[in-house]
Amino acid sequence: MKYINYPAGAIEAAWQARANTAASTAAQKSGEEANAYIASRSEIWSDLKPVLEGLSSGKCWYSEAKDRVSYWHVDHYRPKSLYPWLAFDWRNMRLCGGMPNIAKSNDFPLNDETTRATAASPSTALEVPLLLDPTQWGDPDLLTFNGAGEPTCADPRDPLSALRVKLSVKLLDLDTEKLCEGRRHTWRSCERRLKDLRGIIEAQRHQNNTDAGDRLKDLCRDLDDLYDETSEFTATAWACAKELNAEMIVRLAKEVARSL
Structure with a gap:
């Protein structure tokens, strides 16, 4: 969400x-x-x-x-x-x-049912x-x-x-297998690319390797797509980045991708 x-x-x-x-x-x-x-x-x-x-x-x-x-x-x-x-x-x-x-149907539970608005008292401010x-x-x-x-x-x-x-x-029904499967795919896609990108950054910090540079660009493009607001399950993608302490890597990848 x-x-x-x-x-x-x-x-x-x-x-x-x-x-x-x-x-x-x-x-x-x-x-x-x-x-x-x-x-x-x-x-x-x-x-x-x-x-x-x-x-x-x-x-x-x-x-x-x-x-x-x-x-x-x-x-x-x-x-x-x-x-x-x-x-x-x-x-x-x-x-x-x-x-x-x-x-969901007609379910709408409140923390305090006594505050539920009615047609006679329609304000929902206290709910x-x-x-x-x-x-x-x-x-x-x-x-x-x-x-x-x-x-x-x-x-x-x-x-x-x-x-x-x-x-x-x-x-x-946010825990159905169909949804969990889609989120798992997003998580694994993000995790693999974030780890690969982190490895390249650390290994190539003081080197000039054309092959690694091309791979870095590809990873940045992929991550930019995965974290784009039009993509599915971006909340899952950011949860993965947080778990890996890689939020800054995501932001760096997006900046690089948009400069290419």
Whole structure:
């Protein structure tokens, strides 16, 4: 999971006008009638998919995977069944692969259920969601990964952080073998190249070896690709760099690659 900058300027005025009209109409209804109306206007949030894809370079906001073989879903972070007044609010919408969205369903646990907003008291300011939010600064940093591609908590000593990561992994199916396999591949690709590059730098510090220079350039290009924001599982790539104490090597590789 990586932080997603979600600026208001990304939303077109025409889309916002449609959403406002739908929200106003929904507010005039109640119960099943309101739910039926909201469901009937799903094209409004579906039409937001291209914008959401652009903000994440075509990756699921929760898993960082590129969902090439199934349709993208627009997830309502706060489920519309529990927060119908947010059904057409762009700030509540996240691009999501089909698997995490289906797994999440209508679950949205809070640290304190007594603070849950209602239609009569709609402010969510007092809520502390247990589900990590990719648009909330600091939340993505709580989720990291190990060499097996498994999701773990970056701050396991903090009980709330550990609980939030545990529940997020469970609710979003972030520990499926398909995802872990992809992260393992990224980790191993990064690990091999970071170690090779570190070895070349140390061995060639005072030498001028053309072959080593060419290999160094190739490694820098590869690492620049692996750590590019458009690539899958960049959070895993950075977890690998941190494990190897190689963050500076990554930054050096990216600078070299962009100078070639």
